[in-house]
Amino acid sequence: MDTAIILGLSVAVFYGVGTFFAKIVCQKNPLFQWVVVNIVGIVLCLIILIKYKNVIITEQKILAYAIISAVLVVIGSLLLYYALYKGKASIVVPLSSIGPAITVALSILFLKETLTVSQMIGIALIIVGIILLSISE
Numbered sequence: 001m002d003t004a005i006i007l008g009l010s011v012a013v014f015y016g017v018g019t020f021f022a023k024i025v026c027q028k029n030p031l032f033q034w035v036v037v038n039i040v041g042i043v044l045c046l047i048i049l050i051k052y053k054n055v056i057i058t059e060q061k062i063l064a065y066a067i068i069s070a071v072l073v074v075i076g077s078l079l080l081y082y083a084l085y086k087g088k089a090s091i092v093v094p095l096s097s098i099g100p101a102i103t104v105a106l107s108i109l110f111l112k113e114t115l116t117v118s119q120m121i122g123i124a125l126i127i128v129g130i131i132l133l134s135i136s137e
Helices: 003-026 030-051 060-086 089-096 099-110 117-134
Strands: none
Touching: 003 030, 003 060, 003 089, 030 060, 060 089, 089 117, 099 117
16 A cells, blocks of 8 residues: 555544544643644654754745745644534534645645545545535434
């Protein structure tokens, strides 16, 4: 199996289990969950910076993209935790899972990536599944 596929599946498991525990915390206080996630992120970043001293890129365009990415991810996580506080995980999490489809669309438009027909069908089915899971009764 391709390493990228294994890593992608690992990400899904980590996000899935992590978001489950986040839902438990968010029932009490979504801001606390967000603060803890960011503190842990800062600590892990410091460990990486100590271990890999050449990790920093000073090229302005790449640095700008990194900052934009970080701001959007931080805002997204705050909104996710607040949504978990306000709503059911069974609705919020599938809706938030549309994010990768947005990434794919942007990659096709701006990075000129291509998809096979089977990949397009798979993404369409995932989006339909997310919509079906999120429909309130």
